[in-house]
Each structure stands twice: as C-alpha cells, then as structure tokens.
Amino acid sequence: MDSLTQIVLGAAVGEAVLGKKVGNKAMLYGAIAGTIPDLDIFASHFTDTVSALAIHRGFTHSVVFSVLFAPILGWLVSRYEKYKDRKGWSWLFFWALITHPILDAHTTWGTQLFWPLDLRLAFKTIFVIDPLYTLPFLVFLILTMFQKRDSKKRRVYNGIGLTLSTTYLALTFALKSIAFTQFEEALKHQNITYLQIDTRPSPLNTILWNANIETESNYLLGTYSFFDSKEITFESYPKNHELLGDLINDQKVKRMIAISEGWYTIHKLNDQLYFNDLRFGLLSMDPQSQNFAFRYLIDIDASGNVSFIEQEKTQQDGKQLMLDLWERIKGN
Structure with missing residues (x-):
C-alpha cells in the first residue's frame, strides 16, 4: 500500500499496543515502524531493474524480518525513552512491522511474507491506493490523537478505525468473488x-x-x-x-x-x-x-x-x- 496508508496503520497499531502507557509516542513509533519495510525500494539505486523488482517486498516484508528487528528496535527505544519496558516496545515494533506486509499481501504485487520461501502472497483484493480504506482510518486516528492518554474515547476511536479498515479489507474478498463470477459467466456465455x-x-x-x-x-x-x-x-x-x-x-x-x-x-x-x-x-x-x-x-x-x-x-x-x-x- 502507499506510504500514507502504512503510516496510518502503523500508528493505529502502535496506539493499540502502547497508547495507554506512552500516549502519542506510541503512534509516532508505530508510524515509523510502518514505513520501515518499504526501505527496500532503495535497492533500485544500487542494482539492476530485475534484481530490484525481485528484492521489493521480499526480506523486509517477511515474518523473519519482523521477528529479528522488533526486539532490536524495542531495545534501542527503551534505552532513551522514559518508558523503559523493552518488551512493550518490542511488541509495538513487531505488530507495526508485521501488519505492513500483511496489508501489502492484499495488493496485486503481494509480499514474500514467508521469506526465504520463494512464495509471493498476493490476494489482489485492493489497489495500492484506496481512499475508502485509508480516509476513514485517518479520520479516527486524528480523533484518537487529540484525546487524553487515559481517555476511554481514545481507545474507542482507535478501535473504530481499526475495525472499519479491517472490515472493508474483508469485504474486498466478497467483491472480488462476485466480479470473478461475472467474468466466468461472460466467458462461458x-x-x-x-x-x-x-x-x-x-x-x-x-x-x-x-x-x-x-x-x-x-x-x-x-x-x-x-x-x-x-x-x-x-x-x-x-x-x-x-x-x-x-x-x-x-x-x-x-x-x-x-x-x-x-x-x-x-x-x-x-x-x-x-x-x-x-x-x-x-x-x-x-x-x-x-x-x-x-x-x-x-x-x-x-x-x-x-x-x-x-x-x-x-x-x-x-x-x-x-x-x-x-x-x-x-x-x-
């Protein structure tokens, strides 16, 4: 998905994990983590087109990457933030990192979620930019941001954003199935x-x-x-x-x-x-x-x-x- 969508998703996931304990910093670090897997695009500056295409959404979009780097990032942040729970920060980074490729798996390009297996997971149910997924999600994230850390509304708004976006993503499978049936019937006719x-x-x-x-x-x-x-x-x-x-x-x-x-x-x-x-x-x-x-x-x-x-x-x-x-x- 596009960078804005991944930032919003990462921020919402970060809020869900640590928002009650660290407030908007959970969104900030979640947003940062949500963009990290796409750093593989810089491979295009150092290698040929074919190799860059093969690398894109590979290792950095895998479960292995999330498992390896979440504790490292969690440890680094816990070293200088007032909130010192390394495990809590590690969980935030893990969920913000792993939800990025899971969302990308719904696009046409897909992801190598199970790298190093040579298997690209691509459900092809959503385009890389979809306002119906991103904009409602963004609205509720902004509403969440302006609530107090221990406010019940904060959790409610963030929960609504996550629920709406996930529900829409699930709905795309039904829409794809309907469209597929229509194409099948046209070919048969x-x-x-x-x-x-x-x-x-x-x-x-x-x-x-x-x-x-x-x-x-x-x-x-x-x-x-x-x-x-x-x-x-x-x-x-x-x-x-x-x-x-x-x-x-x-x-x-x-x-x-x-x-x-x-x-x-x-x-x-x-x-x-x-x-x-x-x-x-x-x-x-x-x-x-x-x-x-x-x-x-x-x-x-x-x-x-x-x-x-x-x-x-x-x-x-x-x-x-x-x-x-x-x-x-x-x-x-």
Whole structure:
C-alpha cells in the first residue's frame, strides 16, 4: 500500500499496543515502524531493474524480518525513552512491522511474507491506493490523537478505525468473488475456452474490476463494474512469446518471467522488443493500447548482456486514465 496508508496503520497499531502507557509516542513509533519495510525500494539505486523488482517486498516484508528487528528496535527505544519496558516496545515494533506486509499481501504485487520461501502472497483484493480504506482510518486516528492518554474515547476511536479498515479489507474478498463470477459467466456465455483467470481491482476503488484471461495463444483483458448493464467484452492481446527467440534462455529474462508470474506479452516496435507485465493493466482504455503500466525495453548491449529498462509514465497518462476510469466505473 502507499506510504500514507502504512503510516496510518502503523500508528493505529502502535496506539493499540502502547497508547495507554506512552500516549502519542506510541503512534509516532508505530508510524515509523510502518514505513520501515518499504526501505527496500532503495535497492533500485544500487542494482539492476530485475534484481530490484525481485528484492521489493521480499526480506523486509517477511515474518523473519519482523521477528529479528522488533526486539532490536524495542531495545534501542527503551534505552532513551522514559518508558523503559523493552518488551512493550518490542511488541509495538513487531505488530507495526508485521501488519505492513500483511496489508501489502492484499495488493496485486503481494509480499514474500514467508521469506526465504520463494512464495509471493498476493490476494489482489485492493489497489495500492484506496481512499475508502485509508480516509476513514485517518479520520479516527486524528480523533484518537487529540484525546487524553487515559481517555476511554481514545481507545474507542482507535478501535473504530481499526475495525472499519479491517472490515472493508474483508469485504474486498466478497467483491472480488462476485466480479470473478461475472467474468466466468461472460466467458462461458461467449464460448471462450481459457486456461486461467486473474482478477484485481482497478486503481483507487473496488467497484471496477479488471481481469486477465489466458488462452493458448492470447491474453484477453476485460473490465467489469458493479454498475454494468451490458455484457462484458474482452480485448485480445497475442502473447508473442516466440519473439524472444534465444533470449528465453537468458537468466534475467527467466527471472523477469517468474516475477510476472507468467502474465506477460512481448511487443515489437521499431526492431526493439518490449516486455509488458500484464498484472498491473494498462494506462489507457483505448482498444489495443500497448501503454501498459509496467512496460520494459529489453536492451542488449554489444557484449550480449540483457537489461530491462522501465518505460517512463507521464502525468498525462495518469490524468487520462483517471478520467477514463471514472466513466467506466459508472457502467458500460
């Protein structure tokens, strides 16, 4: 999830653990802990694109990381804070650290919660930024902040924030299930034979859902809004995996395919190959658009070394997508 959401969650968890004993400092340290797992993004400054993608939401988003670093951080804080209970501080850091990857596991990218096992947990029920999750949570956190440390209202407000956000998160599973059923029925009605379906919410909401459907030689992309009145339609994208040729044996290419979980197409433009990660959809709702959210140029230097160069996104892409999404959410 986005940084603001993780700060709010970490602060609320910190308050639940130690708010009664240390007041707003529990929120402060909880908020700090809630951002620590995302420090892995700095890996992109020290390594190549493929390695950085593999590292993201890996070790720092695992149970192992939380177990190892919570007591260390708890000990450090207990050394200079008036409240000296190292165990109490350790519990605060543990719960603030571990709830971060648990929440991230509900997004499309997911997390390696059980690192070092090569297993990425991704429920794909919520977008990385969802105002319906974050804003009510933030409101009740602010209300909590202005209550006295031993006030009953303080615990009530924080409890309401945690309950509302958790309930909404649970509701997204039901919404995903409904959308999945709609896609299944549309495929059946249109006599489309497929291998697998992957569904996820579109940006900023859980009303409009996207689906990737794999067939033998193509991927079908479709959208469904709970306000739709017409049948779901699908856009077909050829896999073009054969365009990789001998590159299919390159280690970086293999790693990139594994990162995308096999949901990728290859697009050739001006004698250059592009790798499109389908899991995050398109930045355009125009038919047959190749403007994928995560699109990489496959670059080969004079020595034959392969690298992936992420293609930049523009502000105009984002603005147009928001306008298109708003129209699509209202129904087809």
